Amino acid sequence: MFFIVDTMGMCEVLAQLYDTFHTYAKQDGDCETLTKGELSKLLATEFGSGLSKDAEDTLTMLDQDKDSCVDFKEFLSLVGMVFLFMSCSEPVSQ
Numbered sequence: 001m002f003f004i005v006d007t008m009g010m011c012e013v014l015a016q017l018y019d020t021f022h023t024y025a026k027q028d029g030d031c032e033t034l035t036k037g038e039l040s041k042l043l044a045t046e047f048g049s050g051l052s053k054d055a056e057d058t059l060t061m062l063d064q065d066k067d068s069c070v071d072f073k074e075f076l077s078l079v080g081m082v083f084l085f086m087s088c089s090e091p092v093s094q
C-alpha cells in the first residue's frame, strides 16, 4: 500500500487509505470503525505479522474517544506514525 505513494497525488493517497480502511472495517457489518480483530487483520496484511501481535496495544493507542474501536480519523494517526517512522528510517543520501 505505502510503496505506491510516490506515484500518486494526495487525493489518490487519501482515497486509497479510505478504501483500505473500509475493506477491513466492513467485515463486522459496521464499515465506520475497526474492531480489535479487524485492526489485527489490517496490521498483519498491510504492515506484516509483527505489528498484528500488538493489535490490543495499537488499538488502545489509537482509540482517542475510548469506544474500543478505531474510526477513520484515529486510523490516520497510525498512518501518520508509519510515514514519520519511514521518513526517519530512510538513509541520508549525499
Ligand SMILES: [Ca+2]
Pocket (backbone or CB within 6 Å): 062, 063, 064, 065, 066, 067, 068, 069, 070, 071, 074
Ligand atoms: Ca475510537
